[in-house]
Amino acid sequence: MSGSVLGNxxxxxIIGLTVVFIGLILLIGVISxxxxxxGGKAVPDEKVEIKSAASVAPPVPPAxxxxxxxxxxxxxxYAVMAQEGVTQQxxxxxxxxxxx
Amino acid sequence: xxxxxxxxxxxxKRLELLQGDEAKxxxxxxxxxxxxxERIAAFFDAASFVELGALKEESGVICGYGxxxxxxxxxxxxxxxxxxxxxxxxxxxxxxxxLSLAKKTGAPVVFFTDTEGFSVKENALTLKAFGxxxxxxSKLSGICxxxxxxxxxxxxxxxxxxxxxxxxxxxxxxxxxxxxTPAVMGKAGDVNKDGKALGGAKVAAKQGSCALTAKDEDExxxxxxxxxxxxxxxxxxxxxxxxxxxxxxxxxxxxxxxFKLATEIVDNxxxxxxxxxxxxxxxxFLARIGGYSCALIASEPSKEAGRLNSKSCKKVARIxxxxxxxxxxxxxxxxxxxxxxxxxxxxxELMIAxxxxxxxxxxxxxxxxxxxxxxAIGASYVASVACAGSDLSFVWPxxxxxxxxxxxxxxxxxxxxIAEEGxxxxxxxxxxxxxxxxxxxxxxxxxVIYPSETRKHVIAALELLYTKR
Numbered sequence: 001m002s003g004s005v006l007g008n009x010x011x012x013x014i015i016g017l018t019v020v021f022i023g024l025i026l027l028i029g030v031i032s033x034x035x036x037x038x039g040g041k042a043v044p045d046e047k048v049e050i051k052s053a054a055s056v057a058p059p060v061p062p063a064x065x066x067x068x069x070x071x072x073x074x075x076x077x078y079a080v081m082a083q084e085g086v087t088q089q090x091x092x093x094x095x096x097x098x099x100x
Numbered sequence: 101x102x103x104x105x106x107x108x109x110x111x112x113k114r115l116e117l118l119q120g121d122e123a124k125x126x127x128x129x130x131x132x133x134x135x136x137x138e139r140i141a142a143f144f145d146a147a148s149f150v151e152l153g154a155l156k157e158e159s160g161v162i163c164g165y166g167x168x169x170x171x172x173x174x175x176x177x178x179x180x181x182x183x184x185x186x187x188x189x190x191x192x193x194x195x196x197x198x199l200s201l202a203k204k205t206g207a208p209v210v211f212f213t214d215t216e217g218f219s220v221k222e223n224a225l226t227l228k229a230f231g232x233x234x235x236x237x238s239k240l241s242g243i244c245x246x247x248x249x250x251x252x253x254x255x256x257x258x259x260x261x262x263x264x265x266x267x268x269x270x271x272x273x274x275x276x277x278x279x280x281t282p283a284v285m286g287k288a289g290d291v292n293k294d295g296k297a298l299g300g301a302k303v304a305a306k307q308g309s310c311a312l313t314a315k316d317e318d319e320x321x322x323x324x325x326x327x328x329x330x331x332x333x334x335x336x337x338x339x340x341x342x343x344x345x346x347x348x349x350x351x352x353x354x355x356x357x358x359f360k361l362a363t364e365i366v367d368n369x370x371x372x373x374x375x376x377x378x379x380x381x382x383x384x385f386l387a388r389i390g391g392y393s394c395a396l397i398a399s400e401p402s403k404e405a406g407r408l409n410s411k412s413c414k415k416v417a418r419i420x421x422x423x424x425x426x427x428x429x430x431x432x433x434x435x436x437x438x439x440x441x442x443x444x445x446x447x448x449e450l451m452i453a454x455x456x457x458x459x460x461x462x463x464x465x466x467x468x469x470x471x472x473x474x475x476a477i478g479a480s481y482v483a484s485v486a487c488a489g490s491d492l493s494f495v496w497p498x499x500x501x502x503x504x505x506x507x508x509x510x511x512x513x514x515x516x517x518i519a520e521e522g523x524x525x526x527x528x529x530x531x532x533x534x535x536x537x538x539x540x541x542x543x544x545x546x547x548v549i550y551p552s553e554t555r556k557h558v559i560a561a562l563e564l565l566y567t568k569r
Contacts (some may be wrong), residue, residue, distance in 0.1 A: 092553055094347045094390070094560045099567075 104547030110155075117154060124181035132275055132403070133252060134317050136162050136179035139212045142321050143175065146169055153194045154200075160185035160215070163198040165207070169325060169335060174202040177212040180252060184216030187258065192229035199236045206334030208245040210324060213261045214252030217281070217511045230257050231256060237264045242425040245331045249320050250275040250310065253295065255282070262310060265372065266422055267327055270301035270310035271320045277304050308378030308411065326372055330386045332426050339393035339428060344368060347390050347559045350552040355473045355496065358383060358400035365389060365555045371396065374419060380404060381436070384419040389431060390559030392566070395423035400432040401474050407440035408480060410453035416483075417453070420460035429467035429562055432484045433472025437505050454479055461488035467565030471554055472499045472536070472545065485544070491568065492561040494554070495536040495545035502534040 118137065123379075128135050134142065139164060140149055145339050149166035152157070160183040165174045178185035185191075202209045219225035222548035240246060241264065248265035253276040262277055270277060278285055278299030285298050304310040312327075314320035332339045347368035353361040362383055363369050371387030381404030385396040397416055404412070423430050442450045461468075461483050470490040472481070481501050485493050495501070504512060506527040514526050532538075540548045549557050 092556055092560075094556045094563070096347070097563045097566070 105491070111542075114154065117157075120179075121181050128181060130317075131274075133214070135181060136177035136212060136214070139165075139249075139251060139317065139321070140164075140175055140177055142318065143324065145170065145172070149175070152198060156190055156194055158183050159188065159190040159194050159251075161191045161194055161313045163194045165198075165201070168328060171328070172205070172207040173328065174198050174207055174209045175212070176209065178215045178226065178252075180214045180216065183219070185214060186216055187226045187229050187234055187320065188219040188220040188222050189225060189229050195233050196236045199240050202244050203240055206244060206336050206543055208328055208333060209240065209246065210328075211248040211261055211265065212251045213248055215253045215254065215258050217256055217258060227257075230260075232496045234260055241266055244334045244336065245328070245426060247304030247327055249324055249325055250277050250304070251317060251320070252276070254278075254554060255295070255299070256280055259309075266425070267312070268310045269312045269314060269320050269323055270304040271314050271317055274303040274311070274317065275299075275301045275304060277309055305375075305377040308375050308415065310522070311374040312372070312376075313400050323372070327386065327437075330372065330388070333395075335426060339403065339426070341391050341393075342367075342388060343391040344388070345390075350558055351555055353551065355401075355499075355551060356437060357402065358398045358433065358435060361473060361554075362396055362398040365431075365433070365558060367394065369389065375415050379409065379413070379415035380414040381406070381408060381440075382416055386419075386428070389555070390562055392559075392562045394562070395419050395426055395428045395430045396433070396441075397430065399436040399474070399480065401435045401437075405440065406435065406437045406475070408436055408438065408454070408457075409440045409442070410446065410450045413450070413453035413457040417456040417460040420457070420464050423466055424460070424464040427466055429469065429565060430488075431558055431562075432468070432470045432488070433471045434470060434480055434484045435499075436477065436480035437475050440448070440482050454483070454485045456488045458483045459523060463489070467491055467562065469558055469561045469565070470494070471549075471558065472496065473551065473554070474499055475505065476501045477505050478503055481544075491565050492547075493545045493559075494557055495540060495549050496551050496554075497536045498546055499536045500531050500534050501536075501539040501544055502530070506530045 120135065120137070125135050132538070133468055136343040145168060149164055151161060151162060151164040160179055162177045162179055163175065165172060167173070175510055176198055176319035178191075199209060218230070222229070235391060237246060245267075246265045248262045248268040250262050250270050255261060255276060255278045259277055260280055273296065276282065276295035276299050278295065282293075282298055283297035286293055301313045305313045312323055315452060329342075330339060350359070351364045353364045355361060362385060363371060366385070366387035366389055371385040375388065376383075383396075383400060385398070387394060387396050389396070397419060399406070420430060422428070439450060439454060440542045468488050468490045470485045470488065470493045472485070472493070472495040474496075476485065476499065484490075500506070502509065509530050510518065510523060510526045514530075517526060536545065536548045539545055547557070
């Protein structure tokens with residue numbers, strides 16, 4: 001009696017584990033297939049885009065020019081803000097340091 | 101003799117001393133001057149003055165302590181109605197005792213000088229007295245602030261009261277500050293001038309022998325109180341902190357006017373300018389920024405060709421030494437084309453003065469913050485930022501740091517290209533290659549800041565450097 005109960009338990013466990021592992025293996029297969037199908041096509045596309053952009057775009061300006069452009073744009077924004085009566089600028093805010 | 105008899109006698113004597121010599125007091129009033137006791141009454145909080153050594157009669161000086169705006173201050177007021185306030189052993193002893201007490205307790209000393217010179221009776225002995233007093237002043241300076249109000253004649257060796265003080269104030273129509281008496285000076289210059297024309301407040305301001313001038317004695321006392329509020333009681337303390345203005349206030353100054361920029365940076369637009377008529381290419385102020393009392397140094401690019409001369413270098417050196425003595429942070433706003441080209445006979449003086457400024461910048465142990473808001477050419481950058489070893493250095497984006505001005509640099513290095521590319525284009529390229537962003541990349545400034553945010557960055561730096569050791 002006790003032998004048959006043990007046998008039933010073991011067989012149920014083996015069936016359960018087999019089903020779970022088969023499911024997992026199938027999932028791995030599906031995921032690897034998805035990566036293969038989508039990634040395989042995207043890589044050459046990106047390369048083409050970069051090449052085309054490089055051939056059409058003008059040369060990258062030096063870093064100083066970029067900085068000056070940012071300064072000019074920010075100054076213009078501040079000027080507009082000043083005209084509108086906004087005196088508090090965004091960005092740096094001074095706070096008192098707490099001293100113990 | 102009753103128990104209270106000595107006290108009664110003392111009360112009578114005190115009353116007599118307080119009343120003084122009527123005729124001499126009238127003479128003083130006729131000259132448009134206050135008496136020493138009136139000066140003390142005007143300066144100290146009501147009924148707070150305690151006179152020391154009042155019974156040492158005929159010393160010609162009133163010494164003591166009291167409260168001024170609720171802070172303890174010592175006063176030495178020469179009383180010209182008593183023996184012409186001439187220096188004597190008695191006077192020297194009283195002054196030295198007062199200075200000694202100020203040193204022990206750590207409180208500022210104010211001098212009201214008004215003297216006819218030295219005691220003829222004591223003659224050579226007064227030289228020792230003068231020497232001992234001046235030694236005591238020299239030793240106290242750097243421990244407790246000393247301010248002198250030149251409230252009358254202060255000629256000959258007595259002029260050193262003002263010179264040895266940390267700050268001195270001259271009064272129009274009252275001050276006569278000269279290295280000799282008017283009679284000697286007038287003769288030497290072969291001109292018929294009186295003392296006020298030869299050594300009055302205007303002369304003192306122009307020649308830098310007094311840091312401040314006032315229209316009358318009341319204004320001088322008001323300025324004296326303002327100065328004391330910006331200084332610590334002694335080197336052991338920090339100057340009073342007064343939080344009275346928005347720390348995030350933005351500026352509108354464009355950097356073309358150094359005075360406007362300086363007065364916009366300070367709290368509520370108020371600052372005490374020291375030596376305003378001497379070395380006018382540089383401004384030196386005592387002011388609060390974000391509540392902290394500071395020494396503010398600012399270039400004026402529109403005056404003296406935007407260059408440093410020997411007077412402006414000496415002026416900067418003076419405020420740096422003052423700041424270093426009394427733990428005041430130094431904020432330098434720089435826009436200078438460097439040293440002025442001197443006349444042949446002045447070149448030595450210029451180099452010595454520049455050296456004094458550099459040494460003062462280098463040796464100041466207090467927080468040092470620099471903002472290059474225009475050109476910082478040659479010596480101006482070397483002294484104010486590099487030699488100073490600025491704890492934090494800021495630069496405006498369109499400022500320029502270089503060894504030569506753009507005009508000189510193009511002529512010196514690119515003369516052959518002028519015909520082809522044009523002088524202006526070359527100058528513009530030079531300025532661009534050395535602008536704020538470029539020099540920050542070289543590590544010559546800690547941060548590029550927007551002009552409008554200068555005050556905020558300076559205050560943040562003062563907050564950070566508060567604990568500098």
